[in-house]
Amino acid sequence: xxxxxxxxxxxxxxxxxxxxxxxxxxxxxxxxxxxxxxxxxxxxxxxxxxxxxxxxxxxxxxxxxxxxxxxxxxxxxxxxxxxxxxxxxxxxxxxxxxxxxxxxxxxxxxxxxxxxxxxxxxxxxxxxxxxxxxxxxxxxxxxxxxxxxxxxxxxxxxxxxxxxxxxxxxxxxxxxxxxxxxxxxxxxxxxxxxxxxxxxxxxxxxxxxxxxxxxxxxxxxxxxxxxxxxxxxxxxxxxxxxxxxxxxxxxxxxxxxxxxxxxxxxxxxxxxxxxxxxxxxxxxxxxxxxxxxxxxxxxxxxxxxxxxxxxxxxxxxxxxxxxxxxxxxxxxxxxxxxxxxxxxxxxxxx
Amino acid sequence: xxxxxxxxxxxxxxxxxxxxxxxxxxxxxxxxxxxxxxxxxxxxxxxxxxxxxxxxxxxxxxxxxxxxxxxxxxxxxxxxxxxxxxxxxxxxxxxxxxxxxxxxxxxxxxxxxxxxxxxxxxxxxxxxxxxxxxxxxxxxxxxxxxxxxxxxxxxxxxxxxxxxxxxxxxxxxxxxxxxxxxxxxxxxxxxxxxxxxxxxxxxxxxxxxxxxxxxxxxxxxxxxxxxxxxxxxxxxxxxxxxxxxxxxxxxxxxxxxxxx
Amino acid sequence: xxxxxxxxxxxxxxxxxxxxxxxxxxxxxxxxxxxxxxxxxxxxxxxxxxxxxxxxxxxxxxxxxxxxxxxxxxxxxxxxxxxxxxxxxxxxxxxxxxxxxxxxxxxxxxxxxxxxxxxxxxxxxxxxxxxxxxxxxxxxxxxxxxxxxxxxxxxxxxxxxxxxxxxxxxxxxxxxxxxxxxxxxxxxxxxxxxxxxxxxxxxxxxxxxxxxxxxxxxxxxxxxxxxxxxxxxxxxxxxxxxxxxxxxxxxxxxxxxxxxxxxxxxxxxxxxxxxxxxxxxxxxxx
Numbered sequence: 001x002x003x004x005x006x007x008x009x010x011x012x013x014x015x016x017x018x019x020x021x022x023x024x025x026x027x028x029x030x031x032x033x034x035x036x037x038x039x040x041x042x043x044x045x046x047x048x049x050x051x052x053x054x055x056x057x058x059x060x061x062x063x064x065x066x067x068x069x070x071x072x073x074x075x076x077x078x079x080x081x082x083x084x085x086x087x088x089x090x091x092x093x094x095x096x097x098x099x100x101x102x103x104x105x106x107x108x109x110x111x112x113x114x115x116x117x118x119x120x121x122x123x124x125x126x127x128x129x130x131x132x133x134x135x136x137x138x139x140x141x142x143x144x145x146x147x148x149x150x151x152x153x154x155x156x157x158x159x160x161x162x163x164x165x166x167x168x169x170x171x172x173x174x175x176x177x178x179x180x181x182x183x184x185x186x187x188x189x190x191x192x193x194x195x196x197x198x199x200x201x202x203x204x205x206x207x208x209x210x211x212x213x214x215x216x217x218x219x220x221x222x223x224x225x226x227x228x229x230x231x232x233x234x235x236x237x238x239x240x241x242x243x244x245x246x247x248x249x250x251x252x253x254x255x256x257x258x259x260x261x262x263x264x265x266x267x268x269x270x271x272x273x274x275x276x277x278x279x280x281x282x283x284x285x286x287x288x289x290x291x292x293x294x295x296x297x298x299x300x301x302x303x304x305x306x307x308x309x310x311x312x313x314x315x316x317x318x319x320x321x322x323x324x325x326x327x328x329x330x331x332x333x334x335x336x337x338x339x340x341x342x343x344x345x346x347x348x349x350x
Numbered sequence: 351x352x353x354x355x356x357x358x359x360x361x362x363x364x365x366x367x368x369x370x371x372x373x374x375x376x377x378x379x380x381x382x383x384x385x386x387x388x389x390x391x392x393x394x395x396x397x398x399x400x401x402x403x404x405x406x407x408x409x410x411x412x413x414x415x416x417x418x419x420x421x422x423x424x425x426x427x428x429x430x431x432x433x434x435x436x437x438x439x440x441x442x443x444x445x446x447x448x449x450x451x452x453x454x455x456x457x458x459x460x461x462x463x464x465x466x467x468x469x470x471x472x473x474x475x476x477x478x479x480x481x482x483x484x485x486x487x488x489x490x491x492x493x494x495x496x497x498x499x500x501x502x503x504x505x506x507x508x509x510x511x512x513x514x515x516x517x518x519x520x521x522x523x524x525x526x527x528x529x530x531x532x533x534x535x536x537x538x539x540x541x542x543x544x545x546x547x548x549x550x551x552x553x554x555x556x557x558x559x560x561x562x563x564x565x566x567x568x569x570x571x572x573x574x575x576x577x578x579x580x581x582x583x584x585x586x587x588x589x590x591x592x593x594x595x596x597x598x599x600x601x602x603x604x605x606x607x608x609x610x
Numbered sequence: 611x612x613x614x615x616x617x618x619x620x621x622x623x624x625x626x627x628x629x630x631x632x633x634x635x636x637x638x639x640x641x642x643x644x645x646x647x648x649x650x651x652x653x654x655x656x657x658x659x660x661x662x663x664x665x666x667x668x669x670x671x672x673x674x675x676x677x678x679x680x681x682x683x684x685x686x687x688x689x690x691x692x693x694x695x696x697x698x699x700x701x702x703x704x705x706x707x708x709x710x711x712x713x714x715x716x717x718x719x720x721x722x723x724x725x726x727x728x729x730x731x732x733x734x735x736x737x738x739x740x741x742x743x744x745x746x747x748x749x750x751x752x753x754x755x756x757x758x759x760x761x762x763x764x765x766x767x768x769x770x771x772x773x774x775x776x777x778x779x780x781x782x783x784x785x786x787x788x789x790x791x792x793x794x795x796x797x798x799x800x801x802x803x804x805x806x807x808x809x810x811x812x813x814x815x816x817x818x819x820x821x822x823x824x825x826x827x828x829x830x831x832x833x834x835x836x837x838x839x840x841x842x843x844x845x846x847x848x849x850x851x852x853x854x855x856x857x858x859x860x861x862x863x864x865x866x867x868x869x870x871x872x873x874x875x876x877x878x879x880x881x882x883x884x885x886x887x888x889x890x891x892x893x894x895x896x
Contacts, residue, residue: 281746303756303843444792462801
């Protein structure tokens with residue numbers, strides 16, 4: 001009974017169990033990366049050469065750089081497991097507290113942009129599939145081909161110039177809402193969601209006015225990459241014999257569309273995972289441009305102060321987010337297509 | 351020289367299903383033999399060829415060359431095996447590296463197997479090309495720059511340059527134009543008569559195989575359904591599958607002789 | 611039809627003719643222009659790119675073709691001087707990523723399906739590169755630069771390392787394709803050693819696409835470098851670099867002084883499009 005349950009449920013249990021392993025391996029990689037930093041991190045952080053032996057030792061312990069390499073590794077892994085990422089030596093703030101406060105804001109922007117980018121991409125691709133000779137379809141193809149040609153920050157500067165300076169449609173790029181407004185009470189940690197829940201309409205409208213341009217920039221910048229992939233997989237699905245058979249046998253159009261999309265869906269799910277990583281990177285840049293307090297701003301500040309603890313935590317956090325998204329992508333794909341489950345296909349699942 | 355003893359091959363397909371590509375089979379091939387292996391695609395004949403050449407390991411049984419397991423040979427013994435047994439394959443387009451000249455491909459066995467110097471190997475290439483009536487100028491070209499028939503002659507040259515004692519021809523003429531097929535078949539026959547080498551002619555076509563062989567092996571669905579002398583298999587088949595195959599062939603040749 | 615008149619079969623995918631000269635002009639001309647500007651940089655710049663030469667925030671004029679920025683630096687001179695820095699990053703990154711990527715891709719592609727230690731190492735490396743590639747490039751680049759110093763060399767190397775997974779994946783896919791080719795078996799029957807197979811056949815046949823991909827990588831590397839510069843974590847100021855210039859000009863742009871941001875934007879766009887065109891021109895012929 002239990003054996004049978006294990007056999008039928010093994011695929012997702014195994015995949016979920018892989019997440020901590022990946023995180024663990026990544027943490028070790030980061031640990032050694034930090035040890036490769038040239039020069040003495042203690043002196044860099046202290047910002048001067050004349051430290052008393054006592055001061056030096058204190059900083060060394062705080063950075064987890066004291067004792068043998070093995071001891072250091074154990075201390076480091078212990079801190080990662082207990083989510084104790086340390087207290088920044090520069091501003092004295094708890095690193096994990098800062099991240100817990102900033103991460104939701106960044107993820108929120110990335111997720112909103114992701115949902116809109118996927119919706120726009122789907123609509124454009126379906127339209128292009130149905131009306132291949134329409135100018136809009138041609139524009140979509142051209143737009144998809146231009147993937148990555150214009151970086152996010154160029155789009156951002158152009159967007160601010162056009163929509164804020166010239167047209168005046170967007171609010172000033174100076175944060176998440178107008179100065180003088182108070183943030184919504186913190187319930188979920190996600191600033192926009194909190195504002196929605198608080199039903200403070202003044203705050204909400206101000207947030208919308210500040211949010212739409214950064215989101216638009218992210219969507220315009222990231223949509224081509226997924227559009228290219230989706231267009232190609234739709235083309236494959238349309239040329240597929242099963243689809244041609246459906247069309248030839250006079251099945252209603254919406255049934256054909258649904259079947260084509262179903263065939264293209266594993267590619268789409270995989271692509272959503274990549275899109276999330278892409279948008280996370282984009283959000284880091286966009287936050288800087290629009291002065292939105294999030295992970296990106298935190299990291300840029302940390303670079304300026306040579307705050308290694310903060311940077312190490314930043315890298316680990318972003319990696320953890322990406323790994324979780326990878327996990328979700330894999331699980332969804334395994335649900336959609338049982339052939340992708342481990343142990344089923346030995347070769348060729350790349 | 352090559353002995354298959356209850357050699358079989360299974361593949362693990364998708365969803366962990368087992369595909370029996372070749373069921374246990376016994377076969378002895380000596381220099382001077384002319385063995386034709388007939389079967390449709392999927393009958394296991396290509397698997398048999400790959401086993402005989404040591405390109406794959408049998409899942410059960412063994413393929414022996416001078417009492418050594420073919421797929422385990424190495425060093426000098428492997429070189430000796432390659433010198434004795436060569437292949438003219440089916441696909442003329444993909445059996446040559448597209449980035450290298452045809453001469454390079456033909457020269458390679460002379461360098462690696464016979465251990466000749468480059469100058470000696472080049473002389474050997476010219477000689478073997480001349481014996482096949484191939485313009486030596488063509489050898490500086492890339493595989494894509496000559497016709498399919500020419501390319502197949504280079505494939506033959508590559509096999510013959512080491513003067514093998516057994517030549518395996520796997521669908522060697524199937525992809526060629528009918529007009530070229532006859533000429534290539536004659537090359538094989540000439541070579542066998544000249545050097546006393548054995549030929550294993552693997553094909554799905556009865557006429558060409560019957561033309562070149564003394565002994566026929568008929569394969570179907572991974573099994574050998576019948577083997578014996580050409581005249582016996584063609585004229586008095588025992589197995590219904592062979593009978594069906596040969597019936598069509600006999601009718602065809604009868605039509606031809608009555609027309610002539 | 612006789613053998614002699616049989617037309618050669620269509621060229622296989624790996625053989626390509628050089629594109630016609632007429633169609634190459636729009637692709638090559640911007641590249642030549644960029645390389646010239648990068649090489650001649652200081653000779654073309656009318657002012658010092660790192661010194662204050664005029665009043666800040668002046669619009670384009672006959673003295674200052676692209677205007678001056680918030681500090682009073684000449685934008686035209688800086689755009690010119692930055693070309694060399696940004697192209698060096700792209701070039702070194704593309705080279706490094708291709709060399710490492712080819713090595714890694716050959717290793718993983720040939721060993722992946724094997725058992726034992728090499729097989730598991732190869733599968734682990736492939737999975738690791740996938741995970742590494744899933745991380746936002748800008749995030750990894752930012753942390754690595756902060757750790758290992760902000761200069762032209764580390765910036766180029768970091769951008770190159772970020773591109774290794776892409777190149778390794780291209781080569782690996784090609785190796786997996788080439789492995790199934792009949793000519794490898796022919797070569798084996800011709801007595802070639804495994805090493806000979808790898809060097810004589812696998813390496814040349816599977817690296818072609820990576821070389822073509824290198825021009826695409828060049829564009830991405832320049833974008834990432836500019837992105838890091840934009841964040842203020844790239845080359846330290848006042849080193850001229852397009853991304854940093856765009857960031858410096860962004861505030862001015864939101865106040866309507868568009869020039870100090872627009873011109874480096876254009877330079878970056880021309881570079882990226884020129885190189886991705888080169889890639890497109892080749893990739894289309896595959």
